[in-house]
Every structure is written in C-alpha cells, then in structure tokens.
Amino acid sequence: MKKIILLSCIACFLLIGYQPVSSAMATQTTTQQVPSYAKWGQLAMKRTKEAYPKAEIVDYSHLGRQEGPILTTEKFRLWLKGEDKEFGVNVTISFYKETEMVKEVKLEEVKRKAKGKKRR
Template sequence: MKLLITLFYCTAITFTSFVSLELSEELSENQVIHANEEVPSYAKWGRIVMQKTKEKYPDADIVDYLHVGKEEGTNLTTEKFKLWLKGKDSEFGVYIDVKFATDTEQIIEISFREVSS
C-alpha cells in the first residue's frame, strides 16, 4: 500500500516549501524526511493560491500541488500553479494564475481554470 505524505515546512508567517513524497511502505519511527530549507521565490504565491483555492472549493481537499512557472513582465508578473483536488464524488485539477504588479507585488487578479485531467 502506497502512502502519500504531504509535508509542509512552515515558519510562523511564510510558507517555505511544499514537498510531496510517495512511499511504498509506512515510515518507521527512526526515519526522518528533510524538506529543502531554501525558500523558493514562489512560496508566498503558493500559500495564497492554496488559501484562495480552499475558499473557492471548501468541500475539496488539496491532494497535489505544482508550481508551473512564472511569466515576468516589466509591469505585470504571473505565477502559475496547478493543484489537484479531491471532492466527495470526484477528483479534478485546477490551474491558478496569480497576476500581480511586478514592482509592488500588489495582486491584480487570481484566475481559476478547472480541468478533468
């Protein structure tokens, strides 16, 4: 039986990294998993995306998280994510784009697009 473990390495204020590990057997008490301690540049946006996704889909669990990439412009930057959600009767993906002002990081728009696979 495979066990999907999702580890969040958080500080009091910022989401620092997200690691998803698939293990073929349960962890023993002596095994330790270390998350990468370096804070990725998209961590702030990933935390916001997960919060907004839970608000939009309150009855679904986030089961997977992927930072797709970044489109950086002179005035606007877009961070792109894909989350996989599991609801009561279905599973589906959601692409989330966070568009913000490059210089001030003020959010301009957060858009959601559902996909079945």
C-alpha cells in the same frame, strides 16, 4: 540514570565532533529552502480552498513564472479530492512587479480528457 544519559550525549559529541552553525550559514540554508514562489503558492492554496471548501488539496505544482515589464504572473496546478471525484485546478496569479500588489487571481478547473476507443 540522568548522569548516564548526559555522559552518553557528551561522548557522542566528542566522537562525532561538534561544529556549531554560524547564523549566516543558517540564514543561507533557510533562504535556499524557500522557493521564490512560496508566497504565491500559499495564496493559490487559500483561494482554491475558498472556491472549493469541501474538497481537500492533495497535490500542488508550480508551473512557472512569466515576467513582463509591469506585471508578473505565477501559475500553479492544484489537485483536489472532492466527495465524488478528483480534479485539477489551474491557478494564475498576476501581480504588479514593483509593489507585488495582486491584480488578479484566476481559477480554472482542469477538464479530464475522455478515454475513447483507439483508432486502427
């Protein structure tokens, strides 16, 4: 049985063609898949979990980056599901450009617009 499986695997490699990936190509692929803001997104999620420990983060969005001469700011919106409601939290992370040392993390709960009657 083991011989059949081994022979099948070898046949698949021969039919499909085996092309090993160089370490440079693997590194390039990995680098392309990790966005530059990933590190800050993890911090945004961590701080949000600390502020809302009973809520579950159900969605995550990077809103953008703003670069200044000294500080860089990353903005995120996280969507949370609590026991009785769903709500958004805007997270703004400011850090020093050269050292990447965090200056400030702000969390602001997103207020939903009330649904009202349409005007005629």
